[in-house]
Amino acid sequence: MNTWVKVARYHLVRPANYLFLLWILPFSFAVGAVTAGRGRGHDAAGYLISFFIYFGVLGMQTIGRSLPFGLTLGASRRSFYSGTALLGMALALVSGLALTALQAIERATDGWGLSMHFFRVPYLLNGPWYATWLTSAVVLFALFVYGMWHGIVYSRWGPLGTLAFIAVQVLVVVAGAVVVRFEHWGVRSAASGSSAGLTALGLTAVVAALAVLVLAGGHATIRRATV
Amino acid sequence: MTPAISATGLTRRYRDHTALDDINIAISGGTITGLLGRNGAGKTTLLRILAGHEFPSSGSVRVLGAPPAENEDVLRRLVFVREDQAYPDIKVGQALRAASWFHPNWDSTLASSLLDDFGVRANKAVKKLSRGQRSALGITIGLAARAEVTLFDEPYAGLDAVARQVFYDRLLADFAEFPRTVLLSTHLIDEAAALFEGVIVIDRGRVVLDAPADVLRGVATRVSGPCLAVDALAGGRPVWERRRLGSQASVVMVGPLSPDDREQARSSGLDLTPLSLQQIVVQAAAGVLAPAPETSFETERTCA
Numbered sequence: 108m109n110t111w112v113k114v115a116r117y118h119l120v121r122p123a124n125y126l127f128l129l130w131i132l133p134f135s136f137a138v139g140a141v142t143a144g145r146g147r148g149h150d151a152a153g154y155l156i157s158f159f160i161y162f163g164v165l166g167m168q169t170i171g172r173s174l175p176f177g178l179t180l181g182a183s184r185r186s187f188y189s190g191t192a193l194l195g196m197a198l199a200l201v202s203g204l205a206l207t208a209l210q211a212i213e214r215a216t217d218g219w220g221l222s223m224h225f226f227r228v229p230y231l232l233n234g235p236w237y238a239t240w241l242t243s244a245v246v247l248f249a250l251f252v253y254g255m256w257h258g259i260v261y262s263r264w265g266p267l268g269t270l271a272f273i274a275v276q277v278l279v280v281v282a283g284a285v286v287v288r289f290e291h292w293g294v295r296s297a298a299s300g301s302s303a304g305l306t307a308l309g310l311t312a313v314v315a316a317l318a319v320l321v322l323a324g325g326h327a328t329i330r331r332a333t334v
Numbered sequence: 335m336t337p338a339i340s341a342t343g344l345t346r347r348y349r350d351h352t353a354l355d356d357i358n359i360a361i362s363g364g365t366i367t368g369l370l371g372r373n374g375a376g377k378t379t380l381l382r383i384l385a386g387h388e389f390p391s392s393g394s395v396r397v398l399g400a401p402p403a404e405n406e407d408v409l410r411r412l413v414f415v416r417e418d419q420a421y422p423d424i425k426v427g428q429a430l431r432a433a434s435w436f437h438p439n440w441d442s443t444l445a446s447s448l449l450d451d452f453g454v455r456a457n458k459a460v461k462k463l464s465r466g467q468r469s470a471l472g473i474t475i476g477l478a479a480r481a482e483v484t485l486f487d488e489p490y491a492g493l494d495a496v497a498r499q500v501f502y503d504r505l506l507a508d509f510a511e512f513p514r515t516v517l518l519s520t521h522l523i524d525e526a527a528a529l530f531e532g533v534i535v536i537d538r539g540r541v542v543l544d545a546p547a548d549v550l551r552g553v554a555t556r557v558s559g560p561c562l563a564v565d566a567l568a569g570g571r572p573v574w575e576r577r578r579l580g581s582q583a584s585v586v587m588v589g590p591l592s593p594d595d596r597e598q599a600r601s602s603g604l605d606l607t608p609l610s611l612q613q614i615v616v617q618a619a620a621g622v623l624a625p626a627p628e629t630s631f632e633t634e635r636t637c638a
Contacts (some may be wrong), residue, residue: 109404113435174427175420175534178387180436181409330404333388334420 114182114190115152115197118169125165128202131158132209139225152228158202162247166195166254175334182305188255188329192322195251203244207236231307249318256325263332336399338363338483339384343393346539349480353379355539357393360497361515362546363482366505366529368547369519370615371536377519378416381487384416384517397483410438415476416490419468426463427456427461430478431599437479444508451500465492477508482581486518498522502516502529507634523612535618543618546610554617555591556611558584563602567595586617 120127135158139151169191177187210226218224226232231246232239261269305313336447337360342358342526347494354376361367369377383395386409395401421429426449449456454463463471467600469490476484488636490498506529509516514532520526533550535543554574557564561583574586581607586609591599609617 108411110436115430116435120432121422121424123423171422172420176422176432178435179408179414179416179419180384181412182436183386183404183406183409185404186406283599331389333382 110182111190111193114177114187115194117177117180117182118173118191118194119186124168125198128158128161128165131161132205138221140219142223145175148231150224152224152226152232155206155225155228158206159247159250162195162199162202163250163254165198166251166256167258167261169194169255170258174259174262174329174332178334182246184329184332185326188326191255192252192325195255196248198250199244199247202247203240203242205234206243207240210239211236231310233281234307238308238311242314245311245315245318249314249321252318252321252325255320256328259328259332260327262334263328335362337361337396338365339395339397339517341380341384341393341395344380344383344390344395345392346376346383346388347391347424352539354390354536357536357539357541359534359541361517361532361534364513365531366509366516367517367532367534367615368523368526368530368611369534369536370523372619373521375536375619376539377536381414381416381485381517381519384483385409385412385485387414387454387627390610410436412485413476413479413481413483413484414485415472415487415489417469417472417491419472421460421468423459423461425457425459426454429460429471430456432476433475433479437481439480439512441478441480444480445474448474448477448500448504451504452497458473466490466494466497467492469488469493470497475502480512480514482509482514484514484516486516486520488519488521490520490522498525505529523615524610527611530611533615535615537619537621542621543615550611550614552590554586554588554614556584556586556607556609557604558582558607559600559602559604561601563599563604566602567598567604586613596599 135154139154142151173209174187182190196225206226210232213223215227232242234242257269257272260272264271339359339361341357344354345352346354357376357380369380371377379388383390384397384402386404389403397408398411400408402412424432424624430442430445430449434442434445446456449470452467452474454467454470454474458467460468460471469492473489476486476489490501493501502525505516518526518529526590527547530547533543533545533547534541557567558581561581563580564583564585567589568585572588574588575584577584591606596606598604
């Protein structure tokens, strides 16, 4: 058995964290269903964000105390990282597929009989099935590896190092926003849903590129991690 | 023959201190070696570097002929049981199942039998284990892995005497059946002394003693009895330590005793007690063991 697969199995030996994924969706859906009538256009897609956020948390949890025992088991840092990312990719693909199927059901049942928009996220997840699958899987995977990177930073430099890492990211984002505003690039917030310069698939490509960058950053960080 | 474990010029510096300073060792395959020394001497750092968990500042290490860091050809043939092992939030049985996937020679029957011997239940969460039970889990993984190189770092912290004896017995029994290279760091030196074929003593990051255990067992003898008789036997010979209480004296004589020496001691009513490994290690850690001990110690004549 390939070491990457062994590492992925090692994470799954404790299934509770992953089974929690199955609970988040129905719970947030129930909250959405109860409150959908109050939203404009019965839009409850905002509640779906909890599912995406949990992917980031899950990515963070795969490092923590799992890394020291993973290395003790005989995995190299490289394999531990790659196997963990492989698990994240598999989870993202399966979860994306589930979101796609649920979106199809939502369309077929006119929003679960409530005219509700839960799995149809305006602009982002509102296209053909393959676009929904691709976009959701890419975003979920990006969040997973983003969480992993934070877990590795915490493992190497502790809470202060993690705070510094987050502060640097905030600075980069603020600097980026300032540059964009000055340059008048005309790319308006995708989340606002109004005349964004990118299509949803274009944005997916940007997120995929960011995920690759984050993957490379996480890999560079774990290479010298000691346990 | 290529040693199973070797280090050349190995140094590990941290910001404010040097944990390992120019370590040079070579451990033959198929042996059990004791890695001994005081707290903070550098034993754990050395083992962590050998297991690829830590990186050297300079120098090199080789395990099974290759550097271990990020080298899965080596890592899959190595198991490292550490005192401070952090486990994820899993149960004992899950930890063993995961270990079985990574270690090609894993013996599930041995693992179950060891858990029974130590009285640890497989369905218990690792975080709910007592300190001794966590040590038992580490020992179980270390032995059941049957890895070619097995590194134990204070593996039995918190274990009672009976459980420690179980560890010694099972290690020896399994070692006899499946020989491997074992490096065991411990503070319970005399308890584990019978296991060792070789002994390495580290103090303040440096190797102060590296010798076969058999050689060390006869290297020094405590001679005690009437002061004048002790001086008569020890006169002109190197000693490590001299104590005197009234007309009685006690010295530690370095070097093997001849049959004539023993006869002289018997007729003079002197007690001869070979120095235990622990006492030798204490001497080594105190810096008494110089490179040429036979020329380094002068006898003090205090009874004349």
